[in-house]
Amino acid sequence: MVTIQDTELKEGIQEAIERAKSLSKPVLVSEVQKINHIDPLSFYAAGKSRFFGERFFWKDPSGETYIIGLGICKQIQSDQSTGRFNHVEKEWKRFINNSIIFNPYDKNATGPVMFGGFSFDPLKRKTKLWSKYSDSLFHVPTYMYSEMNGQAFLTTNVVCTQHDGDSLFEKIVAERGMIMASISDYHPENANTLQEEADINPEKWMETVDAVVDELKSGSLKKVVLARESRLIYDKPIEIERVLWNLMEMQRESFIFAFESNGDCFIGASPERLIKKYGENVFTTCLAGSIPRGKTAEDDHILGDALLHDQKNLTEHQYVVDMIKEAMEESCSEVELPDEPQLMKMRDIQHLYTPVIGKTKRDASLLALVDRLHPTPALGGLPKREAVEKIREVEELDRGFYAAPLGWMDFRGNGEYAVAIRSGLIQGNEASLFAGCGVVQDSNAESEYQETKIKFRPMLTALGGYEK
Numbered sequence: 001m002v003t004i005q006d007t008e009l010k011e012g013i014q015e016a017i018e019r020a021k022s023l024s025k026p027v028l029v030s031e032v033q034k035i036n037h038i039d040p041l042s043f044y045a046a047g048k049s050r051f052f053g054e055r056f057f058w059k060d061p062s063g064e065t066y067i068i069g070l071g072i073c074k075q076i077q078s079d080q081s082t083g084r085f086n087h088v089e090k091e092w093k094r095f096i097n098n099s100i101i102f103n104p105y106d107k108n109a110t111g112p113v114m115f116g117g118f119s120f121d122p123l124k125r126k127t128k129l130w131s132k133y134s135d136s137l138f139h140v141p142t143y144m145y146s147e148m149n150g151q152a153f154l155t156t157n158v159v160c161t162q163h164d165g166d167s168l169f170e171k172i173v174a175e176r177g178m179i180m181a182s183i184s185d186y187h188p189e190n191a192n193t194l195q196e197e198a199d200i201n202p203e204k205w206m207e208t209v210d211a212v213v214d215e216l217k218s219g220s221l222k223k224v225v226l227a228r229e230s231r232l233i234y235d236k237p238i239e240i241e242r243v244l245w246n247l248m249e250m251q252r253e254s255f256i257f258a259f260e261s262n263g264d265c266f267i268g269a270s271p272e273r274l275i276k277k278y279g280e281n282v283f284t285t286c287l288a289g290s291i292p293r294g295k296t297a298e299d300d301h302i303l304g305d306a307l308l309h310d311q312k313n314l315t316e317h318q319y320v321v322d323m324i325k326e327a328m329e330e331s332c333s334e335v336e337l338p339d340e341p342q343l344m345k346m347r348d349i350q351h352l353y354t355p356v357i358g359k360t361k362r363d364a365s366l367l368a369l370v371d372r373l374h375p376t377p378a379l380g381g382l383p384k385r386e387a388v389e390k391i392r393e394v395e396e397l398d399r400g401f402y403a404a405p406l407g408w409m410d411f412r413g414n415g416e417y418a419v420a421i422r423s424g425l426i427q428g429n430e431a432s433l434f435a436g437c438g439v440v441q442d443s444n445a446e447s448e449y450q451e452t453k454i455k456f457r458p459m460l461t462a463l464g465g466y467e468k
């Protein structure tokens, strides 16, 4: 059946081909349909055979926003280290500038959206672990399911070139029809069995923590976040859908994300927002300072209370608050944040948490805010530049996209980026998990090590390898 919107898509494609001829460059057509609700994970799973390596999944902590992409109609990438945020934003604007958009809905995350992220530190020596991800990597999906406050939308993005003809419309409608017809309720099947678990050099990591603590006592550095890796080997290829299913069951309060590239998949459940921008309203998060959850409600309360009064953790947290407050005050006309941190309780861990809201000054774009904030002292340290240099020098791990901004931006400039922690890189039947912690003068290597162990748990449990 041809709907009114399909007529629009057909005419849009014809017009875009004409435009591509006259401009001698590809032109995007984007069409948005309001549709009935689909289970987001089932939509993702429906793209498995056709689009493996070209999918992404996103859920925000409130569950108000889901964005799932299948296929890539445009890739924006760069290995340039300076000005990379600005470069991506310019490329994005240039791409949507001449596009034809049918979107009668005034909803964020509908129509053209780019999804992806950045590496933590483009100047870090690269290993082959992250060879499938360039320092800046964004995908614009061909088919995108998005949900905003309970309303569901299907966006179809087609890039037309001067060489395309009428058959492009038929091809897209047929492919889209096939995807929609193949959606069936996803349920995880048999789990993987963990065969080998290798913490990479924990003793050396603790020695590095000790050495950094000594430096913090004598120099100008105040905080350095040090991370480490655990490598897991399973008996068979890890099913990304099943990991997402588990994360959705167990880490409801987190951002849940998966970002595929050339067969690898970066995946995780992060409690930490870097920045959200809807219109002029911006939201960011100071999250640093950690303690385990208690086994009983009473235990849990005692631990939470101890965290709220622990000087080492309060200092670790305050560095983040000070830096984020300063950055926000530069970019915003109004900034509001509470005086004292509160507790954020996740399934496996509790943190000190200070939410920050603001209203941007007219010229502050989402990626300019990302540029200003990344890395906050929650993931880098303080002062920012020295801390990142220290990490580059002493950390064994190639962080890749771990601890870096990951998220989306739509054609109107709205979007959200999480700090991609509690995450791992899946490569066939193997996975690398990453976890770090804020090292300050009062840090103790053994307890920081224990803290990273807890931070591995969300992913370890979701993969199947840790039973609580």
Ligand SMILES: C=C(O[C@@H]1C=C(C(=O)O)C=C[C@H]1O)C(=O)O
Pocket (backbone or CB within 6 Å): 225, 227, 272, 287, 288, 289, 290, 316, 351, 378, 379, 403, 421, 422, 434, 435, 436, 437, 438, 439, 455
């Ligand atoms: C670095 C991580 O987490 C960060 C470090 C924290 C800490 O040291 O207390 C707490 C929250 C995060 O900002 C991680 O999970 O890998």
Ligand SMILES: [Mg+2]
Pocket (backbone or CB within 6 Å): 288, 289, 290, 316, 437, 438, 451
């Ligand atoms: Mg800590």
